[in-house]
Amino acid sequence: MARQTHKQSSVKKETVAPKRFVYSFFLALARALFWFLYRIRYETDPQLTIVPGPYFIVGNHVSYLDPIICAMAMRKEPIRFVSGQEIANTKMLRPLLKQFAIIEIKPFRVNFSTTKEIITSIQDGLSVALYPETQRSIAGDITPFGPATAKLIKHLKAPVVSVICHGGYLGWPRWAPSLRPGKMEVETKLLFTAEETQNMDVDSIQKRLVKAMYADDYTWQTTRRRPARFFSRKPAEQLSAVCHWCPNCDRPLAMRSERNKLFCAHCDFSLRVDASGFFSASPGSIAPFDHPLDYARWQQEKTEQHIKKGGRFESFARLEFLENVGQGQDPDHRELVGKLVLSSEGLQFLPNGEMAPIDLLIGDSPSLYCGTGQFVNLPQGDIIWRAYPKEEGYVVFLTDYSRLTWIEAQDFDRYLEADDRT
Numbered sequence: 160m161a162r163q164t165h166k167q168s169s170v171k172k173e174t175v176a177p178k179r180f181v182y183s184f185f186l187a188l189a190r191a192l193f194w195f196l197y198r199i200r201y202e203t204d205p206q207l208t209i210v211p212g213p214y215f216i217v218g219n220h221v222s223y224l225d226p227i228i229c230a231m232a233m234r235k236e237p238i239r240f241v242s243g244q245e246i247a248n249t250k251m252l253r254p255l256l257k258q259f260a261i262i263e264i265k266p267f268r269v270n271f272s273t274t275k276e277i278i279t280s281i282q283d284g285l286s287v288a289l290y291p292e293t294q295r296s297i298a299g300d301i302t303p304f305g306p307a308t309a310k311l312i313k314h315l316k317a318p319v320v321s322v323i324c325h326g327g328y329l330g331w332p333r334w335a336p337s338l339r340p341g342k343m344e345v346e347t348k349l350l351f352t353a354e355e356t357q358n359m360d361v362d363s364i365q366k367r368l369v370k371a372m373y374a375d376d377y378t379w380q381t382t383r384r385r386p387a388r389f390f391s392r393k394p395a396e397q398l399s400a401v402c403h404w405c406p407n408c409d410r411p412l413a414m415r416s417e418r419n420k421l422f423c424a425h426c427d428f429s430l431r432v433d434a435s436g437f438f439s440a441s442p443g444s445i446a447p448f449d450h451p452l453d454y455a456r457w458q459q460e461k462t463e464q465h466i467k468k469g470g471r472f473e474s475f476a477r478l479e480f481l482e483n484v485g486q487g488q489d490p491d492h493r494e495l496v497g498k499l500v501l502s503s504e505g506l507q508f509l510p511n512g513e514m515a516p517i518d519l520l521i522g523d524s525p526s527l528y529c530g531t532g533q534f535v536n537l538p539q540g541d542i543i544w545r546a547y548p549k550e551e552g553y554v555v556f557l558t559d560y561s562r563l564t565w566i567e568a569q570d571f572d573r574y575l576e577a578d579d580r581t
Contacts, residue, residue, distance in 0.1 A: 174276075174283040177237040181258040186234060189227050197330060197343040201232055206349040207320065212236060213281050214320045215312060216288035217350070219372050221296050221328035224338070229288050229322045232347045239280050241273065241289040245528075262287065274311065281317050288322075291368060294526035297558060298401055298455035299328045300375045303525035303571045309365040312356050319351040321371045325379040329389050329436045332451075334401045334531045341389030344379075369574040377436065377450045386435040393418045395432040400532025402454040403552025404461055406447050411461075411472065412550045459559045472501040472556050474548040478508055478517075485541025499548060501560060506537070508546070519544065521557060522564030525571070529554050 193199055216238065218229050226240045241262045246252070262280070264273045280287050289311075292302035312319055326343035350371055356364065380386045399416040407428035415424050420441065422429035429441040430448075438454075440446035448454040465472075480493040497510040501521075508517040519537040521527075529535040532551035535558070537544050548554060566572060 174280050174285060175260045176285055177239065177260045178258045179237060182230075182237045186230055190231055190234075193224075193227070193231065193343075196338070196340040197326065199228070199231070199343045199345060202344065202346045203232070204320075204348045207347065210318050210349055210352060213284050213286040213317060215277075215281060215315050215317050216286060216320045216322060217291055217308065217368065217371070218288065218322040219296075219324060219327075219374050220290035220292040220294065220302065221299070221324065221376070222331040222333075222338075223295070224327060224331060225290065225295075225324065226288065228324050228327065228343070228345055232322045232345045233286065233288075233320070236286055238286045238288045241277065241287065243293075243528075277311065278315065281315055291372060292526065294528065295333050296328060297333045297531060297555065299332070299377060299452045300456075301369070301373050301575075303562060303566055303569075304369075304372075305525070305569065306361055306365050309361045309368055312351065312364050312368070313359075313361055316353050316357060318349060318353050319356065321348050321350040322346075323348070323371065323374055325374065326376055326387055326389075328376045329380075329387070332398075332436075334397045335391070336397060337391075339389040339391045339394075342387035366574050373575065375452055377452050380435055380437070386437075388434040389436060390434070394434065394436075395419050395421045395430075397532060397551075398432065398451060400551045401555055402451055402458065403550075403555060404458045406454075406457070411465075411556075412474075412552045414552070455555075458555075459563060462556060462559050463563050466501070466503050466560065469503065472553070474499050474550050474553040476508070476546050476548045476553075478510075479545045479547070481536060481543040481545045483542055487541055490542055499546060499553070499557075501556060506557065506560075508544075517544075519546075521561050522568070523561075525562050525565040525569075527558050527561050529558060531555070 216229060216233060218225055230238055239260050239262055241264055244263055244265045262273060262276050277287050289308065291304045291308040293304065294302055296302050323346045324343060326341060330341055330343060331338040350367065395416045395418060397416060398421050399414040402421060403414045404411045405413040405423040405426060405428055407423060408426040410425055413423050413425050415422055419431050420429055421432065430438045430446055431441050433439055437450045438446050438448055448457065476499045478495040480490055483489050495510045497508055500507045500509060506519045506521040508519060517539055519539055527535050532554060534545050534547050535554050537546055
């Protein structure tokens with residue numbers, strides 16, 4: 160009898176659900192606030208009234224506001240959101256996020272417990288939302304991602320809903336210090352029925368998933384009768400952290416930004432950013448790009464060409480020990496000063512003094528955890544370092560290189576071919 164009781168108690172852990180009162184209260188508050196800030200228009204697939212939940216929900220990841228927007232779009236039932244460790248464990252947010260039953264995911268680890276919690280939540284009738292791109296978009300386009308989400312969809316045997324936000328990036332660009340009131344449109348669509356997930360292979364699921372995530376606000380702006388305007392007194396402030404390579408004098412890490420102006424520190428090239436997020440030429444300059452995403456894509460090509468020709472990108476930097484995700488010893492020094500060197504051979508940190516160079520892994524992930532223009536997390540085996548480069552644009556060098564290397568190795572571009580987007 161005792162053995163049977165022990166067996167029953169260890170069979171299943173009770174699933175934690177969001178606190179309904181707290182969830183409903185903050186949802187109502189958010190709907191009022193976001194209507195005032197963004198005049199959000201929702202477009203909901205009629206099939207969602209026919210196909211019952213619980214749902215596995217995916218969305219494009221463009222700003223910190225995405226989970227709130229998703230909750231408002233799917234307001235009829237509480238959702239458990241999957242969130243990164245650094246957000247979930249933020250001291251100020253932790254007590255509140257606990258009320259929402261956030262599912263935590265830890266970087267640089269195999270997250271079996273996270274996957275298990277997603278599965279049991281769906282089985283217990285709770286909808287779960289996850290962002291396949293894992294990181295907010297830096298320049299406004301899709302952040303490449305591997306097949307892990309597609310494999311999870313295949314396993315869940317649950318209907319999948321996509322919540323795609325247009326205007327979310329321009330409403331709070333990754334490089335901008337604060338949000339920008341304007342306009343948003345949210346499309347909610349039944350992406351897969353439960354039956355479809357069982358009849359499709361993982362690669363076919365991945366193709367449809369990538370197609371659903373492939374959205375950018377600049378293209379959305381061009382399809383509108385009148386482009387949406389986003390309020391900011393300093394629309395170009397900190398844009399130089401993302402767009403740093405001058406197209407006029409061909410120098411990397413040369414651009415600076417202030418108020419509504421993006422300009423080169425070495426020549427007379429400059430651009431202005433308007434309320435729609437697009438560029439216009441400053442007096443005496445040309446505007447070779449329509450918008451920052453155009454600029455960023457050109458810059459990625461320049462970075463790739465420079466590396467392939469044997470070029471190097473260097474920056475003085477400070478390295479801080481962040482965590483040890485293995486069983487080995489921590490490093491002898493928890494903080495180092497030296498130089499980061501990126502080349503076709505990879506990424507090295509050269510400490511000041513007589514210490515040996517540190518080889519840092521890059522290219523193994525399509526999206527590095529970073530603060531644009533500030534820091535980037537980099538692994539050395541099981542040791543995770545946080546690097547603080549001197550030049551604000553150097554973080555984008557590293558994220559672009561990692562992204563380009565991963566895309567080539569995984570042949571991700573096959574999902575972005577014209578036939579797959581029509």
